[in-house]
Structure formats: C-alpha cells, structure tokens
Amino acid sequence: MSLDRMERRQFLKSSSIGMLAAGCAWPGRAAAQTGKAQEIKLPTRPLGRTGVKIPILSFGVMNTDSPDLIKRALEAGIIHLDTAHGYLRGNSETAIGRVVKERGDRDKLIIATKVWLARDHQTGGFSTQASGRGPAATAENLNQMLNLSLTRLQTDYVDILYLHSCDTAQMVNYEPLMNAAVAARKAGKVRFIGVSCHGRVPEVVRAAADAKIYDVAEIAFNLQREDKEDTEKAIAYAKEKGLGIVAMKTQGGKRRDEKVPMNHKASLKWVLRHEEVTTAIPGMTTFDQLELNLAAAADLDLDEEEKNYIKLGSLQIGAMCQSCRACVPTCPQHVDIPTLMRAAMYAGSYGNLSHAEWTLSMLPEQYGLQVCGLCETCIAACPHQLNIGGKVAELKKTFRLPLA
Amino acid sequence: MMPHLLKHLTLAGITSLLLLNSGRAQENLQQTLVSLLPQKGELAGWRQTYEARFFTADDLFEYINGAADLYLQYGFRMVLTADYAAGADSNGVTVEIYTMASPLHAFGIYAAERSPSEPAIAIGVEGYHSANVLNFYKGPYYVKLTSFTLDRDMGPVLAEMARFIADRIKGHFTAPEMLTLFPQQDAILHSERYIPSDFYGQSYFQNGYRRDYRNNACGDFQLFLIPFSDSLEARDAFAKYSEFLLKQKHPQNVKAAGENLRLALHSSEGDVVVFCQGALIGGALGGSCRQMLKTRVYHWAETIRLPGPSPY
Structure with missing residues (x-):
C-alpha cells in the first residue's frame, strides 16, 4: 500500500466520510439546520441610459449543465442571465427558458441573447452571403433567429438583444441590422439593443456609443488584456453617452492569447471597480465559483493579496508564460519549459486535463515533464519571474509523477 | 568559447526539433482530417x-x-x-x-x-x-x-x-458503454449526456453521465452516474456532495431517509436521491415522488456494476 493511500485512509477515519460510511451522522447537518447559505447583498448599477438598474454580478450561462446552479444564482440575487442563439445549438436558451418558466418571475429577470450573422473577414463587415457559421446578415434572418430564441426561452421578449461578435466599427454601423433591431424593439420583442465584441474593443465601444441606437455593449475586459487602458478610456466615453457596459471574459476566459489570471476574485474585482461597468457575466460552472464571485462582487475592497496580484497582473508577471524561451538554454535537462507551462495553464487555469495531457504528449519523453528535476535554475532566467518550479510541481502532482 | 557555443547550438537544435515535432503533429492531424x-x-x-x-x-x-x-x-x-x-x-x-x-x-x-x-x-x-x-x-x-x-x-x-x-473514419465505434447501465423505464430517447468536468456544478464530479426521464405522476427527472477510479474516491466525493445537498436543498425527512452511503432528500426545490456503490456514484434529481424515485434508485444501486474495459 502506498504512503499516499495510507494517509488517505487515516484521513478518512477521522473525517465525515468515515462517519458516513459507518452510518453515524450526516455531514453538513449543522449547516443544513441553518437553512440557506448566507445571502449576499449585491450592489446595483444603472444600465446606461435605460433606466434599469442591475446587480453588478450576472451569469454567463452557456457553459453550465446544472439548472440548480442557475436557480442558486437567481436565489442569491443575480437577475441577469446571458446566453446566445447559437450556444449549444439553442440548448443553452432552452435550459434558461425552463428555469425561468419554473420560477414564474420572468418580469423580474434580465435575459440577454445574441444573434450571429455572416460576416466578411476580408472587409471586416457583415455579409449578405451565408457563411459556414451563420445565415446572411439580413433583417429577415435576424427576425427569424430572434423568434426562435423567444420560443426556446419561453418568453415574448428578451431584455437585451446583441449583434454577436461585432469586432469593427463597420459592423456596429451596419444599417440593415440596426434597422432590424430597432424594428424588433418597436415590436416589443426586444427592450434594449446591444453589440458584443471581443476584438478592437475601444473602437467598437466608441462606435456603439456614437451610433445612438445601442443601449449596451458587451465587451471582453480583463486585467490581462493589452488594450485595457484604451478600453478604460472608451468605457468612460460610453458612460458619458449613456451606453451601458457589460463585461465578459473578466477572469481571462479560455482564449489562449489572453493572459490567464490565477486569482479569480481579484480579477473580477478589478473589472467591477470600474464604475463604468454595469455588470460582469462570468461563465460559472460550479457552485464554488458562484460563491466566490458573489463574495467578490459584494465587497469590492481589495485585500493585500489582491492588491499585489493586480499590481503583478498589470505588469503581466506571474500570470502566464510568454513563450520567450529565455529559460530553455538554462535547463540542465533540456526540458521544453514553455510547453510544460502551456500544459500547466490548461491543467491549472482551464481545468482541461485532457488538453494538458495532449500538450505534454507532443514532447519526446527526454525533454518532457518526467525529466524536470525541479532545480529551478530556469526561474532566474525568466524575464517575467514566472514561478516555473511551482507550476511544474503542480503538473507533476496532477499526473501523479514523482516530484524529482 | 567553443564548447559554450557548441552547447548553445545544440540547445537551439533541440528547440527547433521540439517545435518541429509539435508542428508535425499538427500537420499530421490536418492531413488526417483532409483524408x-x-x-x-x-x-x-x-x-x-x-x-x-x-x-x-x-x-x-x-x-x-x-x-x-x-x-x-x-x-x-x-x-x-x-x-x-x-x-x-x-x-x-x-x-x-x-x-x-x-x-x-x-x-x-x-x-x-x-x-x-x-x-x-x-x-x-x-x-x-x-x-x-x-x-x-x-x-x-x-x-x-x-x-x-x-x-x-x-x-x-x-x-x-x-x-x-x-x-x-475507420474503426468500429459504439455509444459509451456507461449509457447501457441506465434504466429504460420512463427514459426520454436521445437525452443522454456525458459531461467531462464540473458535473452538476461540482468540481469533484468529473466524467458524469446523465439521462432524462418523464413519468406521468412524478414529472421530469434525471438519473445520473459518475464512475470513479476506486471506491475511496467515490466515497470521498459522496461525502462532499451529501454535505453540499444538505446545505443547499432545505431538506425534509432526511433522517428517515438516510442510510449508509445513500441519501434521499425531499425538498421544495426538487427531490434528490443519491447512492454510492463501489466506485460509482449515481442517483436521481428532480421529479416530485421521492418514494418512487428512492425505490427505483436504490434498486438500481443494488444491481448496477461497472462495465469492463472499453474503447472509451
């Protein structure tokens, strides 16, 4: 029997698991007797000029399979659920529709969805030709998609309809879709109109603020983005113009070129400490993440650790390997450290072990995870002072390899 | 000077080799897809x-x-x-x-x-x-x-x-074998799911399977199964999940329903029945007939066995 297994058994003896196995007592009884988990009061902010106020924490719903998680979020005071027409081929909208119908309080919620229409990547504008991922950018198609979304959501209207992924000012100002969205608002199918964007955020925010028909912009905004300073100026401009700002990818998202934060609470607080941001829509998949985000949103004051993290994050230190390869020549074992760091990012920050494993499998064994002796010679060479040794050690533990 | 230079050249060579290796894997995958x-x-x-x-x-x-x-x-x-x-x-x-x-x-x-x-x-x-x-x-x-x-x-x-x-696409493939362990009674066709992480919102539930069911008297519910590598790991997760449920679900009648490594909760937010059997955790969520679900699920727990090795 391994030491690990013995320690585990000893631990079990004294834990609630052991008590459960013996049929002695139910863990969590004390907590159960107190009833609900403690409620947290979420601050609210105005959604631009709409006259609507919403809590600063909202829920990007697409990645969760748990209706209970959505219900718990709504119980905790979140009222804004964000999805998109295309997420899970509509199953994300359908899941929200079921929860909302069951609760019977549609009028108290803010439901947002997005329609993705074809675009021409060469011109940076919408396209009237259908493309692989979506129908032609026409008023008719926007209406058809909106109607289908309303059916799935089991509602007569959405609170926010976004033109999905408008990454240029040209797309923001595309009149056929602007007119179609305005017509949908007049018809009562939509309360507010918005654009969502991931790239060229400052440009898109300014264009949306100037276009007059838009009430809200949903933007990728986080501590690690290189455009964050320009975005800060753009959202200040948006506030002047009455454009609400909904922040997504607040904790880095899963996009490779965004630097992955290690302190989720500090990252969310950093975004929400911008008064111009009406609300954030982190994509939560676990109850623990929900509780963490609720706690962060309820108290935006930073503790020392969070302050330090933000300071370091601003300098892009300690967050993610930049693949500069300065460390590689210093390694006595010739380990391909940047690849290990990429695997560590997938395993640690994304929780995607299979992708981490696949990334590691790309390396010949003699340059891989197994041969790193954790001597930490490489750390001195890292211009970003990345904790390479710590990340490799975590990776070894994850894949149950000896540390040295 | 020379050995130092040689070392750097060697390292540069290794680095190039690694990049080439990674690039080659991508190229191979591209070629497979094109084929x-x-x-x-x-x-x-x-x-x-x-x-x-x-x-x-x-x-x-x-x-x-x-x-x-x-x-x-x-x-x-x-x-x-x-x-x-x-x-x-x-x-x-x-x-x-x-x-x-x-x-x-x-x-x-x-x-x-x-x-x-x-x-x-x-x-x-x-x-x-x-x-x-x-x-x-x-x-x-x-x-x-x-x-x-x-x-x-x-x-x-x-x-x-x-x-x-x-x-x-060469090879013989079938649906995941775990799905064959789900009961057929009241099952909704084509509702089976496999969720690789954060199953039911729990970080300690990986690789979960579930299926939707509909019963005239009890409404809609889901059955689920989560295989673990051993029974200790399953018990560990079962304890965590029990603790979570008891905190969240405002349960009634838990004392009467609780048995060794089994838990049946009746709550205003929906019923839950969970069991831990060997290296498996399973159960039912939703519906409005705890007694019926408890009977079915406990029977399921007594008869269920993990399938042998499979291509999955």
Missing part, C-alpha cells in the same frame, strides 16, 4: 469551393467565438472547415470536422448540441438531421454539415456527404 473529405470527382455532384481551413485550441475562439469555451472543455483538438457546392443548383454546404480528445469526448459535445426532439439517423455511431443541419459523431470526430438552402429539405444531400465521411 476524410472526398477528393476531386470522388463524390459526384459535389465541388469544393474554398480551401479547407483549420483551427486549433489556440484560435478556435476566432472561429466560433464564445462557444469555444465549451468545446475546449470537451477536449477539442482541431477543426477542419470546408465549403462545398452540392447538386445541380450548387447549394452551399459547409462541412466541419471537429477532432476531440477521445470518442467519449466526441459523443459528449455531440450530445450537448443535440435535442431529444430530433430523431436519430444511422450515420456514424449516431446522427440527426434537423432543418438545414446534419450532425453525427464517430470515433474522436464530431462532424457537422450545414446547408444554407432553407426553402427545401436538404437532408438527402447532406446525408450523402455525411455517409462518405463516416465511411472514411
């Missing part, structure tokens, strides 16, 4: 209109935006996307072949995007046709065909290409 498509003249009436494009985990976001997060959770590796003109009218069809981490992951993302209302068709392991879309999975591949001709049924046209690709 699944018909070459010129192989499929009568089909003409490729644009060269195939490839996206990996590094840039999937540029292709499918926010949906990329979920694909990455399902072990996404690479997608090939190619445009075709099909038939006498040159109808535009886009073919996407997503390579996932394993056949199980391919089933997982396929099932996540499937609706139980869409009848299954026998292409690959399983597929469905809905409006202008035909999707199927086989092996580690999730294949999606989309037509932008909306005014007539493009099913037969899409099926032609789908069958061609499915035949090109």
